[in-house]
Amino acid sequence: MNAPDRKLNILVSNDDGIDAPGIYALVQELRKIGTVTVVAPDKQQSAVGHAITMNYPLRVRQYQKNGKFFGYAVEGTPADAVKLAVRALLQGKPDIIVSGINHGSNTAISIIYSGTVSAATEGTILGIPSLAISLTTYGKADFTYAARFARKLTRVVASHGLPKGTLLNVNVPPLKPQDIKGVLVTRQGKSTWDDTFDARRDPANKEYYWLTGALQEADNSSRDADQWAVTNRYVSITPIQYDLTDYSMMDEMKRWNVERLK
Amino acid sequence: MNAPDRKLNILVSNDDGIDAPGIYALVQELRKIGTVTVVAPDKQQSAVGHAITMNYPLRVRQYQKNGKFFGYAVEGTPADAVKLAVRALLQGKPDIIVSGINHGSNTAISIIYSGTVSAATEGTILGIPSLAISLTTYGKADFTYAARFARKLTRVVASHGLPKGTLLNVNVPPLKPQDIKGVLVTRQGKSTWDDTFDARRDPANKEYYWLTGALQEADNSSRDADQWAVTNRYVSITPIQYDLTDYSMMDEMKRWNVERLK
Numbered sequence: 001m002n003a004p005d006r007k008l009n010i011l012v013s014n015d016d017g018i019d020a021p022g023i024y025a026l027v028q029e030l031r032k033i034g035t036v037t038v039v040a041p042d043k044q045q046s047a048v049g050h051a052i053t054m055n056y057p058l059r060v061r062q063y064q065k066n067g068k069f070f071g072y073a074v075e076g077t078p079a080d081a082v083k084l085a086v087r088a089l090l091q092g093k094p095d096i097i098v099s100g101i102n103h104g105s106n107t108a109i110s111i112i113y114s115g116t117v118s119a120a121t122e123g124t125i126l127g128i129p130s131l132a133i134s135l136t137t138y139g140k141a142d143f144t145y146a147a148r149f150a151r152k153l154t155r156v157v158a159s160h161g162l163p164k165g166t167l168l169n170v171n172v173p174p175l176k177p178q179d180i181k182g183v184l185v186t187r188q189g190k191s192t193w194d195d196t197f198d199a200r201r202d203p204a205n206k207e208y209y210w211l212t213g214a215l216q217e218a219d220n221s222s223r224d225a226d227q228w229a230v231t232n233r234y235v236s237i238t239p240i241q242y243d244l245t246d247y248s249m250m251d252e253m254k255r256w257n258v259e260r261l262k
Numbered sequence: 263m264n265a266p267d268r269k270l271n272i273l274v275s276n277d278d279g280i281d282a283p284g285i286y287a288l289v290q291e292l293r294k295i296g297t298v299t300v301v302a303p304d305k306q307q308s309a310v311g312h313a314i315t316m317n318y319p320l321r322v323r324q325y326q327k328n329g330k331f332f333g334y335a336v337e338g339t340p341a342d343a344v345k346l347a348v349r350a351l352l353q354g355k356p357d358i359i360v361s362g363i364n365h366g367s368n369t370a371i372s373i374i375y376s377g378t379v380s381a382a383t384e385g386t387i388l389g390i391p392s393l394a395i396s397l398t399t400y401g402k403a404d405f406t407y408a409a410r411f412a413r414k415l416t417r418v419v420a421s422h423g424l425p426k427g428t429l430l431n432v433n434v435p436p437l438k439p440q441d442i443k444g445v446l447v448t449r450q451g452k453s454t455w456d457d458t459f460d461a462r463r464d465p466a467n468k469e470y471y472w473l474t475g476a477l478q479e480a481d482n483s484s485r486d487a488d489q490w491a492v493t494n495r496y497v498s499i500t501p502i503q504y505d506l507t508d509y510s511m512m513d514e515m516k517r518w519n520v521e522r523l524k
Contacts (some may be wrong), residue, residue: 049312049341057462057470079311079375080473088459088471102325109387110310112504113341125454133273145279152523160518166508170473183520187507192387197350200319208319209350211342224512237512242374244448249501250486256422258445258499261414 008034008158011085011094011123015045015078015102015115018063018071021100022135025143029072029151032096038063038071038095039085041078042113046104053078053168058084078119078241084127094156097123100170101146101198107136107171107226108215109190111240120167121242129162138172145180146172149235165243169234171226183235189220189225270420272295273347273356273385277307277340277377284329284363284397287405289332292360299356299437300333301347303340303377304336311354312380313339320346339383347454348388358420362395362432363408369398369433369488372455373502381506382429391424392455398492399436407442408434411497427505433488433498445497451487452480471488494517 012032014023018040030036042061053076063073074081078099086093091238099119120158123130133150135141149172157168169188173180178209195213202208219225229236272292280302293297304323314337325335334351336343338359348355348470361381368376370400377396385392395405397410411434419430431450435442457475465471491498 006480028320032387044317047314047316049310049314049380051311051313052309052375052473053475054309055306056470057464058459083473084471085457087457088461091378097505102469104468109504111506112383118311119424121374154521156518156520156523163508163511163514166511175412177524180524183524185512185515185518185520187512188505195345195349197320197346199350206321208321209346211314211316211345228430235524236492239508239515241507241508241511242371242506243450244373244502244504244506246425246501246503247449249425249428249503250427250447251447253447253499253501256418258415258447261411261418262439262442262445262497 006094009035009094010034011097011117012036012038012100013040015048015076016118017041017043018073021105021244022103022143024065024103025100026148029147030154033151033155037090038075039081039089040071042073042075043076045115048077048115050079050121050140052083053077055186063113078115080119080121081121082119093128096154097124097130098133098150098154098158101143101150102134102140104134104138105136105171106132106134106169109193111169111188116252117169121192124165131156131168131170131186133170133172134172136171141174145177148189150153155254166241169238169240171230173230173233179183179233180235181233184229186226186229186236186238187224188238188240189227191215191227196232199226270358273359274296274298274300275308275340275343275361276401277381279303280335282365284405284408285328286380287409288360288363288412292416295413295417297455299352301336301343302333303343304335304337307339307377308337309375310377311375312341312383314341314345315339322329326457326505338420340377341384342383344381344438355390358416359390359392360395360412360416363405364396364443365411366396366400366432366436367398367433367492368394368396369492370451373431373450379431386427386429386467389414389420393432395432395434396515397436398433403436407439422439427503431500433494435495436437436466437495439496443495445499446491448488448491448498448500450500450502451488451489453477453489
């Protein structure tokens with residue numbers, strides 16, 4: 001809990017890269033409520049999942065925007081950027097970490113591929129309340145409303161705190177404020193990708209594959225699913241965590257008599 | 263459920279790369295119970311998390327071992343390899359996917375960084391019973407016992423099946439069979455890494471960082487934790503899933519009155 005007059009120390013990262021418009025819009029809003037430090041990948045890192053760099057050195061450079069210092073660009077993944085920020089670059093732990101604003105949706109199964117979510121997950125692992133924000137469009141993006149929403153939610157999270165091990169994954173539809181119907185607390189939905197691989201030949205006639213596909217919406221009548229919420233013009237907030245244990249299956253497996261496999 | 267006399271179709275992948283000794287040992291054992299197809303990254307992909315390649319083409323080549331065709335080497339991540347195998351390379355879905363044998367532990371928090379687990383997770387997303395196997399040593403590795411255990415467990419999983427969305431994460435201590443105390447069904451433990459970054463200077467005097475650190479064991483008296491099991495000479499089998507929703511926090515957040523943030 002922060003005293004109301006104390007300025008928040010906010011760490012911002014993303015997966016679209018430090019030069020993406022989404023992180024810029026986010027930083028502009030968050031500066032209204034705190035001291036913002038930006039530590040983000042130097043280039044696009046979408047769909048990197050929770051990758052970290054162990055076999056290569058990480059380099060960092062100062063990144064300028066409009067002639068002024070904007071933040072630290074890390075030659076690595078979103079999880080690298082947050083880990084390096086907290087463990088090596090910053091003086092002291094930030095009060096809160098905000099990752100985004102991602103250009104594209106991070107609902108349902110996409111959560112496990114998402115670099116945006118991964119930056120916030122890494123923050124949570126390091127014991128810092130963290131949130132991930134995505135704008136659910138792959139087309140032309142106006143981050144104004146999403147950035148404002150992120151600012152308001154950041155204040156709420158800073159005041160309520162989050163349980164150890166829990167982060168918030170937020171998806172905002174690409175609409176004008178008056179067209180947003182409301183805000184829903186949701187679960188990770190069941191929608192999945194119908195991946196297909198386009199088999200092509202390069203100029204040397206060697207085959208290669210290109211991943212393509214579309215999100216297959218599930219939960220079509222389920223108001224509590226993240227994808228349902230954004231499709232129906234609500235902002236979606238999903239509390240997530242990273243204990244992946246399937247506890248009910250643990251009980252089931254006790255009947256398998258695994259000891260005999262020894 | 264498979265008829266006992268039908269040969270299993272088994273897809274094998276890993277994250278250490280198709281030329282790693284762990285995948286070779288695994289394939290030798292699994293060939294005793296089924297028809298094995300290997301589709302694996304062409305090089306080391308540890309700690310890539312659930313990364314997939316979207317912005318680059320994927321290339322595949324046939325990989326020979328000891329003068330014979332061994333499998334398909336994919337220029338991509340473990341999740342790429344499994345996705346490409348199931349969606350483009352194989353005729354029909356495999357009955358089961360086995361990822362490994364990883365050279366190194368994948369317990370506790372490491373699960374979310376693990377490429378080995380990610381290959382099995384991708385299999386599960388594609389609706390195929392999947393397991394990930396790791397040998398819990400970073401030193402000299404003898405995969406004999408772990409490969410034999412993998413074979414026995416593969417048969418059990420093929421016969422029992424797994425619930426939709428559930429996979430098994432298996433960690434085997436690097437011991438002789440007679441020194442293994444037994445087999446435990448476990449939960450993902452709470453152990454974490456105390457990451458530190460070693461700040462160095464390159465020959466041009468430019469600074470870089472290298473990630474280092476050790477696993478800090480938690481759950482020291484908790485028999486049901488994965489890390490406890492392997493430290494205490496048990497094989498650990500953890501059923502995991504990828505619905506990350508923190509359901510208890512959903513209830514808590516209903517008291518936050520998030521609607522006012524709109």
